[in-house]
Amino acid sequence: PYQTYTEPTLPPEDMRTKKTELCQELSLQARDLRFQHSTSLTARNNCIIIRMASLKAILTPQSLLVLDFRGLGLDRWLVLELAPQLASQSHSLPFEFRALEAVLQHKLNTLQTRLNDVEPVILDTLESLVDPKILSADRSKLHILLQNSKSLSELETDIKVFKDSLLKILDEDEIIEELCLTKWTDPRVFEESSLGIDHAEEMELLLENYYMQAEELGNKTRELKGLIDDSESVIFINLDSHRNVMMRLNLQLTMGSFSLTLFGLIGVAFGMNLTTAFEDDPRAFWLVTGFMFLGSGLIWRRLLSFLGRHLEPSILRPVRKTLSSVCFSYHSKSLHRSVHAVSSL
Numbered sequence: 001p002y003q004t005y006t007e008p009t010l011p012p013e014d015m016r017t018k019k020t021e022l023c024q025e026l027s028l029q030a031r032d033l034r035f036q037h038s039t040s041l042t043a044r045n046n047c048i049i050i051r052m053a054s055l056k057a058i059l060t061p062q063s064l065l066v067l068d069f070r071g072l073g074l075d076r077w078l079v080l081e082l083a084p085q086l087a088s089q090s091h092s093l094p095f096e097f098r099a100l101e102a103v104l105q106h107k108l109n110t111l112q113t114r115l116n117d118v119e120p121v122i123l124d125t126l127e128s129l130v131d132p133k134i135l136s137a138d139r140s141k142l143h144i145l146l147q148n149s150k151s152l153s154e155l156e157t158d159i160k161v162f163k164d165s166l167l168k169i170l171d172e173d174e175i176i177e178e179l180c181l182t183k184w185t186d187p188r189v190f191e192e193s194s195l196g197i198d199h200a201e202e203m204e205l206l207l208e209n210y211y212m213q214a215e216e217l218g219n220k221t222r223e224l225k226g227l228i229d230d231s232e233s234v235i236f237i238n239l240d241s242h243r244n245v246m247m248r249l250n251l252q253l254t255m256g257s258f259s260l261t262l263f264g265l266i267g268v269a270f271g272m273n274l275t276t277a278f279e280d281d282p283r284a285f286w287l288v289t290g291f292m293f294l295g296s297g298l299i300w301r302r303l304l305s306f307l308g309r310h311l312e313p314s315i316l317r318p319v320r321k322t323l324s325s326v327c328f329s330y331h332s333k334s335l336h337r338s339v340h341a342v343s344s345l
Contacts, residue, residue, distance in 0.1 A: 043178035
């Protein structure tokens, strides 16, 4: 099944036909409708064969055929967005310009929606993971971060494939000329070209516009991945700092136990069933006990002083401020690139 949008603007039609019949009608080869690449724009026999992920379409000078659209979540876009865009008469460019722009805009909106879905989740998860007060990382949040990182990597790959497909066309002037379908079928378009309205140049500007927008999305994705890497380092610093504190506390307690044990030997000696002259002195117990605690305290202080000279305490970095500065830098760069892209357009 496929849905057809025609020029002039008529209601879309749902049709069913065999692939062989469609190839004969459009004078295409069977291999042209195999859609081997996930993202591609190919000109064949005065037609543009479009593949944008799940969207498969054939663009002719008079119509846009959307193939196998059932069950792909394209119904809302086909009815509410695509039809009004094709019916728009805001510019005098041929039908294929409006149709191609609608398809590219749909692809870009899809990529932008995917980025908008993962970005706030990643930022919230990182904010909670880099809290300097936590003693251990929450495994559930790490699992969420891992899933969203994979989604972000897949998004970056899709953006790169989309950019490469546009760049391949922009590097070949002949391909751009072939995408101007009406130029080869309508004599009036030839007359407009002779008057200075170059449709190939308009097509190039159209593709460059969406290439720049895809480049902006790619930059945001890379900055978000960089933020994840930086936050991962901050998390490790936090965990190492807490681990060092626990190890230092354990070492201090070990030294205290050693000091008490060392001077506790005096109490062991007096605990023997041997008689000495000290048993009859009422002050002997307090003197021996005081000497034990005083000696243990002095030894412990001496060991702590040795530890302080050789193991300087680590200075905890202001982790939250570090993440805030990274996030601010991320959003500032995104805003600067957006302003630059708008000014360039």
